[in-house]
Amino acid sequence: MKSRLPAPEAPYIAEPLAHADQPVHDERVPIYLHELGFDELRARLAADGLRPAHAATLWNALQYRAQTDLLAREDFPPPLRRWLEWRLGVECLLDMPEVSSHTPSSDGLTDKFLLRLQDGQEIETVVMGYEGRHTACVSTQAGCAMGCVFCATGQMGFARHLRPGEIVAQVLHARRVLQGAGRRLRNLVLMGMGEPLHNYDNVMKALQILSDTRGCNIGPSKMSISTVGVVPGILRLAEEDRPYNLAVSLHGSTEEERAALIPANQRWPLHELVQSCRTYGEKTGRKIFFAWTLIAGVNDSPAHARRVAALLQGLRAHVNLIPLNETAGYAGRECAESSASVFHGIIQDAGIPCTIRQKRGIDVAAGCGQLKAARRKRERAAPQAA
Ligand code: SAH
Numbered sequence: 001m002k003s004r005l006p007a008p009e010a011p012y013i014a015e016p017l018a019h020a021d022q023p024v025h026d027e028r029v030p031i032y033l034h035e036l037g038f039d040e041l042r043a044r045l046a047a048d049g050l051r052p053a054h055a056a057t058l059w060n061a062l063q064y065r066a067q068t069d070l071l072a073r074e075d076f077p078p079p080l081r082r083w084l085e086w087r088l089g090v091e092c093l094l095d096m097p098e099v100s101s102h103t104p105s106s107d108g109l110t111d112k113f114l115l116r117l118q119d120g121q122e123i124e125t126v127v128m129g130y131e132g133r134h135t136a137c138v139s140t141q142a143g144c145a146m147g148c149v150f151c152a153t154g155q156m157g158f159a160r161h162l163r164p165g166e167i168v169a170q171v172l173h174a175r176r177v178l179q180g181a182g183r184r185l186r187n188l189v190l191m192g193m194g195e196p197l198h199n200y201d202n203v204m205k206a207l208q209i210l211s212d213t214r215g216c217n218i219g220p221s222k223m224s225i226s227t228v229g230v231v232p233g234i235l236r237l238a239e240e241d242r243p244y245n246l247a248v249s250l251h252g253s254t255e256e257e258r259a260a261l262i263p264a265n266q267r268w269p270l271h272e273l274v275q276s277c278r279t280y281g282e283k284t285g286r287k288i289f290f291a292w293t294l295i296a297g298v299n300d301s302p303a304h305a306r307r308v309a310a311l312l313q314g315l316r317a318h319v320n321l322i323p324l325n326e327t328a329g330y331a332g333r334e335c336a337e338s339s340a341s342v343f344h345g346i347i348q349d350a351g352i353p354c355t356i357r358q359k360r361g362i363d364v365a366a367g368c369g370q371l372k373a374a375r376r377k378r379e380r381a382a383p384q385a386a
């Protein structure tokens with residue numbers, strides 16, 4: 001079988017950005033405004049002679065109000081308006097993904113969007129509103145290189161990494177959706193398409209911008225990075241003491257079992273993954289969330305539950321059990337409620353907090369990558385359709 005593991009070359013790194021203490025700007029390189037932190041935006045504007053107050057006004061429009069039609073802001077001070085007329089669309093670009101499709105769930109609690117990026121790649125962004133808490137679930141890559149057999153995104157393969165601005169723009173889209181309903185976005189999960197730790201630098205840059213209290217103001221403790229288990233990324237998070245929640249997708253309790261579901265287990269085996277989690281826990285003192293997708297007849301037995309409990313002993317862990325969403329390449333494996341409940345009981349009895357994630361809004365949300373997969377299927381069936 002063709003391996004879909006990440007290519008050995010260095011991950012895509014964003015174009016160099018103007019830095020606060022290096023305001024020199026190379027005019028040949030277009031800058032994406034959404035991926036400048038506040039100080040970087042101030043430095044960029046200062047290089048063209050604008051004042052810090054202008055940067056504050058522009059930042060507020062971009063990152064707080066989530067506005068995209070900047071030229072329509074007649075209340076902007078004249079120097080800022082002139083700067084936008086001069087620079088926007090030439091040296092300074094905006095990330096404004098188009099909505100390819102919007103599917104609300106029948107319970108009204110989930111809105112799933114397929115967003116089209118400037119190069120035509122499509123990614124999924126979901127806005128969820130359970131129990132008064134609003135959460136955006138965003139993508140970090142177009143496709144994914146990890147090839148997990150049950151995952152619709154993994155079944156598509158890898159297209160490219162997202163730039164920081166493309167990650168930020170998804171959250172701003174969610175913010176606009178909620179603003180329209182008078183609601184505030186408080187939580188962010190990186191559980192859409194892609195593997196966040198395979199795109200480490202761009203993801204960290206985006207999270208730093210999104211946590212700025214002058215902009216989106218999502219607290220770092222309200223942000224969760226979900227990883228398939230990219231060991232060097234987990235160790236780097238620990239080393240850099242990043243203040244975000246970490247969720248690790250486990251799904252298998254032995255090397256063989258996990259490798260059959262997650263090809264990346266060959267590169268970062270389960271024992272190394274658990275060891276990196278221990279190091280992470282010791283260095284940061286943080287709890288780790290472990291995701292376990294329950295797949296009938298594959299990993300949902302009491303013996304599996306006991307092995308998971310043994311594996312996680314001594315870690316500050318919380319286990320999230322996720323019922324499988326069937327995908328085109330992986331069907332007929334939905335776990336029975338009774339098996340989920342027995343599994344849950346065994347983990348809890350071992351002293352590890354455990355939650356069964358409810359399958360709400362399932363008619364729309366389905367799993368990661370499923371909206372795009374469904375669209376591709378329709379397009380193949382009717383290729384002449386728009
Ligand atoms: N790449 C990261 C984050 C994106 S996937 C990761 O793998 O953790 C987010 C979560 O959705 C993961 O826990 C993944 O295992 C789970 N997932 C993917 N496809 C699924 C499916 N068909 N049913 C249930 N969970 C699924």
Ligand code: SF4
Pocket residue numbers: 144145146147148151152153154155192193194195227228368
């Ligand atoms: Fe990639 Fe996560 Fe899907 Fe695996 S589950 S293929 S890592 S997006």
